[in-house]
Amino acid sequence: MDNLKIAIIGQGIIGVSSALAILEKYPNAQVTIFGDRSFEETCSYGPSGHFEVDRDVYKDWAKASFLKFAEIYRDHNPDVTGVKLISNFHISDTLEKLQNLERCTKEFVYNLHWLEEREIKAIFSQPKKYCLFFTAYASEGKKYVPWLKEKCVQKGAKFLAEEVDVIINCAGSYAGKLAGDDEVIPVKGVALEVYAPWHKHTYDYDCHTYAMPMGETVFIGTTRKVNCHSTKITDEERQDIMSRYEEFHPAMKNAKVVGEWCGIRGERAAGICRLESQKRTLISGKQYQVIHNYGHGGYGFILHWGCALKVIELLGC
Numbered sequence: 001m002d003n004l005k006i007a008i009i010g011q012g013i014i015g016v017s018s019a020l021a022i023l024e025k026y027p028n029a030q031v032t033i034f035g036d037r038s039f040e041e042t043c044s045y046g047p048s049g050h051f052e053v054d055r056d057v058y059k060d061w062a063k064a065s066f067l068k069f070a071e072i073y074r075d076h077n078p079d080v081t082g083v084k085l086i087s088n089f090h091i092s093d094t095l096e097k098l099q100n101l102e103r104c105t106k107e108f109v110y111n112l113h114w115l116e117e118r119e120i121k122a123i124f125s126q127p128k129k130y131c132l133f134f135t136a137y138a139s140e141g142k143k144y145v146p147w148l149k150e151k152c153v154q155k156g157a158k159f160l161a162e163e164v165d166v167i168i169n170c171a172g173s174y175a176g177k178l179a180g181d182d183e184v185i186p187v188k189g190v191a192l193e194v195y196a197p198w199h200k201h202t203y204d205y206d207c208h209t210y211a212m213p214m215g216e217t218v219f220i221g222t223t224r225k226v227n228c229h230s231t232k233i234t235d236e237e238r239q240d241i242m243s244r245y246e247e248f249h250p251a252m253k254n255a256k257v258v259g260e261w262c263g264i265r266g267e268r269a270a271g272i273c274r275l276e277s278q279k280r281t282l283i284s285g286k287q288y289q290v291i292h293n294y295g296h297g298g299y300g301f302i303l304h305w306g307c308a309l310k311v312i313e314l315l316g317c
């Protein structure tokens with residue numbers, strides 16, 4: 001396993017974390033990572049990477065990512081890595097949504113508790129019945145992925161093609177095309193970056209409208225436009241995001257929008273990402289392995305390290 005030649009298709013969070021996990025475990029592996037566009041054009045460039053996981057099937061991978069974040073946050077400068085520790089308020093009238101979040105995160109996030117009614121009323125202008133609080137790591141895509149990439153390069157990863165033994169499919173919203181899997185749906189997401197240096201917590205309303213501090217600015221999201229591969233942001237989307245957030249948080253009215261970003265999430269119709277191994281044979285008779293690691297939808301940063309460890313388990317299977 002140590003000397004395998006491995007090709008990874010995709011230089012986003014999933015491809016780069018798969019590469020690093022392999023190189024940490026097998027330092028002599030020859031890993032080549034392919035991409036077909038600049039990093040700025042991938043879905044991994046813009047996310048604020050807030051930690052919200054509410055599906056039981058993702059719990060273990062999210063936990064592994066969380067523990068990796070803890071290690072990185074302890075040992076490295078957050079200004080460089082983009083990994084930071086942030087308090088999160090999740091507010092909703094639907095108890096079940098927040099209970100799902102509690103069940104899937106309580107084993108590893110910090111300081112998790114339910115807010116009392118008086119606290120909810122004091123903090124929120126549009127109070128809802130329930131508010132779950134916890135402290136968790138967040139990972140800013142535009143810093144975190146280049147940092148992981150640099151680690152891969154230091155460990156010998158290359159960006160050249162060669163005949164390989166293993167191909168790892170981490171091609172995001174295009175991964176289905178490469179795999180012949182028509183279950184992958186592109187889902188457009190838009191977020192705005194607003195100047196608000198005083199806004200220091202993550203607020204999340206109904207697991208859909210949220211604000212996440214990024215230093216001087218706040219990242220406000222988001223939208224879900226299904227079956228859309230266009231990254232052009234419309235005025236309607238801008239207004240929709242801002243008006244939804246302002247309704248919950250009036251102090252943000254007239255805050256200056258200083259940036260915007262659009263990414264295409266690759267989701268699978270079944271709602272669960274694909275982590276699976278296939279054996280294939282070239283016309284020459286040479287056998288090679290394909291490991292699929294795609295379909296993470298809105299959970300790529302939350303799941304990346306857990307999925308990368310799963311890729312290692314699948315190597316050679």
Ligand SMILES: Cc1cc2nc3c(=O)[nH]c(=O)nc-3n(C[C@H](O)[C@H](O)[C@H](O)COP(=O)(O)OP(=O)(O)OC[C@H]3O[C@@H](n4cnc5c(N)ncnc54)[C@H](O)[C@@H]3O)c2cc1C
Pocket residue numbers: 009010011012013014015034035036037038042043044045047048049050051170171172173174175178188189190191221222223262263264265266294295296297298299300301302303
């Ligand atoms: C608005 C928004 C907010 C988000 N917020 C969060 C968040 O808070 N937390 C979270 O966990 N997730 C979040 N996400 C989801 C997260 O961004 C994605 O899950 C993640 O970026 C997917 O990473 P990826 O590496 O699979 O795909 P991508 O980053 O899209 O990378 C795909 C790679 O495949 C390459 N590729 C594709 N086709 C080919 C080909 N034919 N040949 C060679 N290379 C190819 C591309 O060049 C690229 O390098 C958010 C998404 C959006 C849109």
